[in-house]
Amino acid sequence: MDKKIFSKKIIAWYEENKRSLPWRQTRDPYKIWLSEVILQQTRIAQGLPYYISFVESFPTVKSLARAPEDKVLRLWQGLGYYSRARNLHACAKKIDKEYDGKFPDSFEELKTLPGIGDYTAAAIASIACQIPVAVVDGNVFRVLARVFGIEEEITSNKGKTVFKAKANSLIPTDQPDVFNQAMMEFGALHCTPKNPKCQSCIFTKDCVANKHEMQSMLPVKASKQKVKKRHLNYIVIKQKGKLLMRKRGNGDIWNGLYDFLLIETKKPVKASGLRKQEKEINLTLGTTVMHYKHVLSHQQLIIQFIAATIPTDQLKALIKKEGLTFYSKKEVEKLPKPIVINRFLKESEFLN
Ligand code: SF4
Numbered sequence: 001m002d003k004k005i006f007s008k009k010i011i012a013w014y015e016e017n018k019r020s021l022p023w024r025q026t027r028d029p030y031k032i033w034l035s036e037v038i039l040q041q042t043r044i045a046q047g048l049p050y051y052i053s054f055v056e057s058f059p060t061v062k063s064l065a066r067a068p069e070d071k072v073l074r075l076w077q078g079l080g081y082y083s084r085a086r087n088l089h090a091c092a093k094k095i096d097k098e099y100d101g102k103f104p105d106s107f108e109e110l111k112t113l114p115g116i117g118d119y120t121a122a123a124i125a126s127i128a129c130q131i132p133v134a135v136v137d138g139n140v141f142r143v144l145a146r147v148f149g150i151e152e153e154i155t156s157n158k159g160k161t162v163f164k165a166k167a168n169s170l171i172p173t174d175q176p177d178v179f180n181q182a183m184m185e186f187g188a189l190h191c192t193p194k195n196p197k198c199q200s201c202i203f204t205k206d207c208v209a210n211k212h213e214m215q216s217m218l219p220v221k222a223s224k225q226k227v228k229k230r231h232l233n234y235i236v237i238k239q240k241g242k243l244l245m246r247k248r249g250n251g252d253i254w255n256g257l258y259d260f261l262l263i264e265t266k267k268p269v270k271a272s273g274l275r276k277q278e279k280e281i282n283l284t285l286g287t288t289v290m291h292y293k294h295v296l297s298h299q300q301l302i303i304q305f306i307a308a309t310i311p312t313d314q315l316k317a318l319i320k321k322e323g324l325t326f327y328s329k330k331e332v333e334k335l336p337k338p339i340v341i342n343r344f345l346k347e348s349e350f351l352n
Helices: 004-015 027-038 043-057 059-064 067-075 084-099 120-128 138-148 156-171 176-189 271-282 313-323 329-334 341-346
Strands: 228-239 243-247 261-265 283-297 299-309 326-328
Touching: 004 156, 004 176, 027 043, 027 084, 027 120, 027 271, 043 067, 059 084, 059 228, 067 084, 120 176, 138 156, 138 176, 271 283, 283 341, 299 341
Parallel strands: 228 299
Antiparallel strands: 228 243, 228 261, 243 326, 283 299
């Protein structure tokens, strides 16, 4: 299909079918960036309230840069993939410090900022600065693979190069912003992963997948990564109405968030099965208070919360060894926490 016809058709479809979303009413690179980071791996309905509260709490990139990390993580709580929030903060700080609060206006320079890869840089460059560089996300992969019958595997290096080149060959120089948004919206609403609306499609006649009934085979994806099971046993210690918690350090999924004393085991164990650790720490474990299953992208967490007590003379040593602190109810509520910890606190009596 001729590239001009393709872009004209998809832009016309977009003008008629696009959803009205707050980040579509602006050319402010800060807000466009914010929306793109929040919406990565997140549905619009889930991400929208987060976008609104971020814009309200931090109306400018400078205000975000100068906020304490705990406040940023607390606002992000529930969205998952917390490295995105930490990168968001690091990026804002860099823009504040090195660019005086103004986003750079070139695709290449945008890519040097923390957490900004090809996808986000292309979105900011095209929407805020009208630079004709194509955005390639999951929706765009799907539309291109199906319409043009591209069978390269989408996560391979070759695949990425082929799809990027195709998208960049189609983008019109006069409307790069509208084209990019049209591609993503078309994939999200019309050429959906399951049950694409082929009968009423603007590409019915030309679409390779439709002609050869290959919709379910395209795009080609590598087989899924194996999900790792982890068994987390949280020991909850409460004294004088305060809870013993700690900030998680580097190298784990919840870096920077607050949780309890943790004993990770290879297999599921009952509270009574944690004898060895119990002896080492001098804990008196109660029974399990709550059980949860928490599914992340590549990990399945089997979590139990166990109430425990510890003799006063042992407490100091434990606090020092494990980097724990007692927090009051008010303080706990303000701390950024993994969603499963938040859920436990809401559903158990521990904060009352
Ligand atoms: S015809 Fe079907 S598969 Fe092809 S672009 Fe349209 S909705 Fe997608």
